[in-house]
Amino acid sequence: MELLNFFDSIYKISSEAKKALERIIQEKSYAKNDIIQHIGSSCRTVYIVQSGSARIFYLKDGNDITEHFAFANDLIVRAESLFTGKPTSKGIQAMDKTIMVAIDSESLFKMYDQYHDIERLFRLIFEREYVNTIKRLESLQFKTATERYHDLLVETDFIQKIPLKYIASYLGITQVSLSRIRAGTG
Amino acid sequence: MELLNFFDSIYKISSEAKKALERIIQEKSYAKNDIIQHIGSSCRTVYIVQSGSARIFYLKDGNDITEHFAFANDLIVRAESLFTGKPTSKGIQAMDKTIMVAIDSESLFKMYDQYHDIERLFRLIFEREYVNTIKRLESLQFKTATERYHDLLVETDFIQKIPLKYIASYLGITQVSLSRIRAGTG
DNA sequence: TTGATTATTTATCATTTGTAAAGTGTTTTG
DNA sequence: CAAAACACTTTACAAATGATAAATAATCAA
Numbered sequence: 428m429e430l431l432n433f434f435d436s437i438y439k440i441s442s443e444a445k446k447a448l449e450r451i452i453q454e455k456s457y458a459k460n461d462i463i464q465h466i467g468s469s470c471r472t473v474y475i476v477q478s479g480s481a482r483i484f485y486l487k488d489g490n491d492i493t494e495h496f497a498f499a500n501d502l503i504v505r506a507e508s509l510f511t512g513k514p515t516s517k518g519i520q521a522m523d524k525t526i527m528v529a530i531d532s533e534s535l536f537k538m539y540d541q542y543h544d545i546e547r548l549f550r551l552i553f554e555r556e557y558v559n560t561i562k563r564l565e566s567l568q569f570k571t572a573t574e575r576y577h578d579l580l581v582e583t584d585f586i587q588k589i590p591l592k593y594i595a596s597y598l599g600i601t602q603v604s605l606s607r608i609r610a611g612t613g
Numbered sequence: 614m615e616l617l618n619f620f621d622s623i624y625k626i627s628s629e630a631k632k633a634l635e636r637i638i639q640e641k642s643y644a645k646n647d648i649i650q651h652i653g654s655s656c657r658t659v660y661i662v663q664s665g666s667a668r669i670f671y672l673k674d675g676n677d678i679t680e681h682f683a684f685a686n687d688l689i690v691r692a693e694s695l696f697t698g699k700p701t702s703k704g705i706q707a708m709d710k711t712i713m714v715a716i717d718s719e720s721l722f723k724m725y726d727q728y729h730d731i732e733r734l735f736r737l738i739f740e741r742e743y744v745n746t747i748k749r750l751e752s753l754q755f756k757t758a759t760e761r762y763h764d765l766l767v768e769t770d771f772i773q774k775i776p777l778k779y780i781a782s783y784l785g786i787t788q789v790s791l792s793r794i795r796a797g798t799g
Numbered sequence: 800t801t802g803a804t805t806a807t808t809t810a811t812c813a814t815t816t817g818t819a820a821a822g823t824g825t826t827t828t829g
Numbered sequence: 830c831a832a833a834a835c836a837c838t839t840t841a842c843a844a845a846t847g848a849t850a851a852a853t854a855a856t857c858a859a
Contacts (some may be wrong), residue, residue: 490755492754492755506740506747507744507747507748543729547725547732550732553740553743556743557692557696558693558696560743561746562693563750564680564746564753565680567785568680569678569782572846573845590805596754596755599754599755600846600847601846601848602808603809603847603848604845606807606808609808610809757815758815776835776836776837777836777837778837786816786817787816787818788836788838789816789818789837790816790817793839795837796839
């Protein structure tokens with residue numbers, strides 16, 4: 428499986444651990460705009476994007492805000508719920524026809540006891556996510572919207588395909604502002 | 614040691630693991646404004662504040678920006694360096710007379726092989742930090758500066774003691790703006 | 800294809816925030 | 830104590846962003 432190469436590139440686990448992991452992995456398909464996880468639910472699944480794309484979103488004062496984008500080989504997880512067990516006000520939505528690998532988190536966490544190397548693999552995976560979140564924090568804290576937009580263009584080839592409204596809230600600005608930035612009049 | 618109670622509250626480890634952990638823990642004292650870790654260095658130490666307070670900061674266009682505050686029992690770590698091995702443009706500074714517990718990260722990571730429970734303890738500790746970072750991201754992404762300031766007042770009793778300039782950059786605004794917000798004229 | 804819906808841009812005006820500079824108050828230190 | 834350094838506020842003006850509405854452009858579905 429393609430996915431196991433991705434895992435191997437982070438940390439090589441034993442073949443027994445691989446077999447155990449395969450047993451709790453499912454492939455799931457979604458159509459464009461499908462809600463993969465609803466707002467208000469608890470996160471009990473770790474998703475890895477195989478193809479397509481997805482976003483984490485929530486509502487603030489009735490406005491749809493995109494917190495996170497995920498493309499091929501990216502993890503997508505509502506960590507604030509996964510790691511606390513509490514429900515989250517965030518949801519997950521497919522932005523395209525999307526194939527996900529879904530790992531049941533309860534089974535995964537149980538496996539940590541038996542397979543130290545699975546715990547380590549996922550520790551390393553989530554550490555990477557943590558570092559990405561810190562980078563994003565930096566960018567939101569003291570870069571201008573224009574800087575953030577240009578950074579995003581450089582980082583992500585897929586930006587072309589993402590609706591402007593999603594990008595705008597991701598950058599912490601309105602659609603109108605982003606439109607101005609793109610036009611060079613902002 | 615006080616610290617071990619803190620650890621116990623997160624995840625109980627075996628007494629052998631505790632002994633091993635104690636061997637790589639050092640207590641360190643700093644005076645107000647001391648630089649604990651310089652900008653440009655690599656993060657090879659996990660600090661836990663025993664008393665006093667500290668901040669993570671960096672320079673953006675010559676301006677001093679505070680990214681993180683830490684008080685008693687808080688972790689303080691430049692995670693983007695700790696988890697990648699790369700140097701970071703961030704530093705750590707004591708904001709008060711401060712006592713830290715310092716854990717050498719290289720020794721700690723080595724211990725993960727031998728003591729599964731130490732790896733788990735620190736996995737859980739860093740997961741908590743990750744969740745905190747996500748909360749902070751939310752707040753920077755779509756709350757107003759005024760909301761962020763009021764949230765901070767509620768969250769943190771220690772705010773009174775922190776210089777305004779540090780708080781302002783932490784909130785992603787200028788001192789002048791924060792002054793306006795406090796005056797109710799902003 | 801056509802009409803309907805959705806996405807994006809543009810324009811106008813209000814609000815927020817930034818910049819710079821000056822002023823006030825407080826702490827530090829010789 | 831007095832001078833200096835530091836912390837915070839205020840003012841005035843400029844720039845960035847938001848809100849609303851209207852105008853295009855692109856996409857989707859019958």
